[in-house]
Amino acid sequence: MPIDFKKIEKKWQKRWEKSKIFEANPKKKKKFFMTVPYPYASGPLHVGHGRTSTNGDIYTRFMRMKGLNVLWPMAFHITGTPVLGISDLIRKQDQETIQLFKEYVSLHIKERKKVEVLVESFGNPWNVANFFAGTMISDFRSLGFSIDWRRKFTTGDKEYASFIQWQFRKLKEKGYIIQGAYPILFCVNCNNAVGEDDIKGGDVIKPEVGEYTLVKFKLEESYLPAATLRPETIFGTTNLWINPEKIYVKAKVDNEIWIISERAAEKLKKQGKKVKILESFPGHKLVGKYVSVPTINREVIILPADFVDVNESSGIVYSVPAHAPWDWIGLKVLKENSDYLVKYRIDPYIVKKIEPISIIKLENYGEFPAIEECEKLGIKNLEDKEKIDLATETIYKEEFYNGILKENCENYNGLKVAEAKERIVDELKNINAGDKFYEVIAKEKPVKCKCNEDVIVAVLQDQWFIDYGNEGWKEKVRQHLKKMEIVPEIYRKQFEDVVEWLHERPCARKRGIGTELPFEKGWIIESLSDSTIYMALYTVIHIIKNNEIKPEQLKDEVWNYIFLGEGDSEKIEKVSGIKSDILKKMRREFEYWYPNDHRHTAIGHISNHLIFFIFNHLAIFPSKHWPRKITLNEYVINEGRKMSKSFGNVIPSVEASTKYGADLYRLHASNAVNLQTTLDWREKDILTIRKGLENFFSLVSSYRQKKKEQRLDDISKWLYSKFNRIIDECTKNLENFRIRNYVQKSFFELMSLVLRYRKRENKKSLEKYVLNDIFKTWIKLLAPVIPHVCEELWWLFGQKGFVSLEKWPKPNKKLINKKVEELEEILNNTKEDLAHIIKLAGKKKIAYIYVTTDKELDYFKETLEHLKKQFGFKKVFVFKSSDPKRYDPQGKTSKAKYGKPGIYLE
């Protein structure tokens, strides 16, 4: 008869909830404050969240049983932009999204009509967020997590906004909030920043912001700025390229006159330049004129080129045929095309005279790497675009890493390209011949916004940042990180590296849902910046809500008092209207629970959330309230494939708990692999474990009757010894957050030991007594990982109360008996040998076993019957090798060759 685990689970989940055993309040006891980051509520909880939370829950339950006062709260993250994207798609009737969300909603709502109404309401992003924030609670509950739900909130709550604004004012006070220029992808039509979700095919082409150097070539009183990624090549400039048939403008840019393409003028405006267009004209008006190359003051001619794209950068290109394949092919083609030149009134002789200028020495290449590479690839003309791009990429890489600048590069002679580059940019800037230009970089161009406008790069002049580059702050983090526990240790290096490369992070945006920036209207605090110290809020949020404190009462003085102990509660009562004793109560509760002792999450959070979590705690709180420990686990993938919405293979956790049951899920999620290994979710594996769980349940429940105490025989002593050893090992494994090792020992290893014992023990009454006794402790040992099954068994064993609240078993070291374990090992080896010999030599009737010590002799004598039965011997004799009578115990078996320790068969 199959065991109805689901029924058992529901039953205990209800009882836990009803008896409020996981609701934690300050007590005289030692506290333990565990957190797992709140999930983002844009869909149902999935098995990946489940894995992380299961690990957290196992540890939390362990600590609770160890006698600590444990708090594990949970909340929901709803601020940010992803829900906006979902709402947009639903409003636009995107069928795929609607279908997906109908499926998600159906996980909790069965009526079709209701589902449809709900999904339609998702046109409003708040509805998406609030719906999933609600259902996630039941998702969590159905996996049996021991969470204190009184303290739940969402990041969209008014109280939360007040708290976050307080945090940001604090950061600003300390000088950690700065404002400055910041380049972003931008759509002129939407007049807004565009993220991956706003760009056509954004998830595939992954556009980035590229920073080019503008090299300004002087032409009379004006400048022609050419954009380049390779400013070091200016020494090899032979000419400029201008598209003769496209429109260029003369414009006042800040205080200078620039000549650029029409499109470039627009972009520069968005990139923070003051641009006033003075006149426009076709490019051929410039052709034939001479400009001066900065730093070397060489005069070079402006030549016409149809391949110049005026939508790209400034629309002006300087030509370095020795090192740039496009320039070389352009020049080559032009030399062969006098008609074209004549059309633009250029003397073909002048162009014929232009020769590439080699400026970079490159091993394995001759004087002109670009020419060589073009010849190697068989590039004939400008139509071979792909090949020219490929050649460009090759040469760029080779020269950047291996190229050395030649003597015609003035002060840069002998320098590596990689080194020279920055110095040249500096020099150009110093002599007012250099500037910056941002351009979109992507595999496919142009990059289009979903509104069909080309995406450009704009520079926000007044972007707000959190200044994680602040050296003093960083140093504090470095020092504290050394004191923090990171488990598994292999991830520590990554934390350290992130601290180093982290710099200013934009912390507010102009759209999305969330908390408004307190210092400037129209900015919403971004969702990774609004979730760094919120664990503090857990300690008091239930008091705020229960006492019906209004969000507007939560003034800075209140937060300062609760979290920093500043001010006087009586005075703050007057300012806020919150009763002094409630303020005191909140302060006490915060002081009791803080710091956050342990935070567990998935590794993806290291480079952002977790590091921000550390930074912000160090900025806001005194050192006694800084985080202590972070543990991590890898992700979950589904049958070898990454889980993602676009593959449609995300497994909601409710699906897992409904299909397999919570305990089975927990057992598998914690046992399948180590923390630092990706868990491949394969149905086959789970079904295998199911059998084990069922066996465990029926085995243990069949020994529920308590029996009278009896004297132990050796094999029982052996089981007690092994059992206590395992308790000890499990405790150590859990203390060190080696969850998998704990599960393997406590569940699988013990299971096989118990089965072995049952085969070996002949006295049924003793077996019943021993197993009843051991199982009662075993249930406690397994309660953290499979709590529902254990509660049920605990109850079946006639025990009162919840096993979840029992004391964690202590190993009885006196019962750990090495001798008896060794003897059992010898016996076991003997059995293996016997089996092997019998297999090779055929069945025999009599076995002679010679042992060395009295202890062994006794032990084997006890097991004679067992051996006889197992191998079908008529007789089994055990002798001590040194016993003079060994040859002839019954007057028949004396043989000279026998007697050495070992086994002999007849």
Added chain:
RNA sequence: GCAGGGGUAGCCAAGUCUGGUUAAAGGCGCAAGGUUCAGAGCCUUGUGGCUUAGUGCCUUCGUGGGUUCAAAUCCCACUCCCUGCACCA
């Protein structure tokens, strides 16, 4: 490109820090035997090669070198895979 992690028998996965007890845990798969009307399930055994009355030898832990009496484990180089690189939670 930069940074971090990893490559272990048919598959998944321990072991690597602290070198020898490791032909290398455990699981899956496969094979044989048992239980069974049959299947499922469960139990036992086997699962690199050769060999043997419980043994011994050879080859093996991405590839190639090195250190050592001894290397899956330490060092170097190469190679392949995964993750992160910021406005995306």
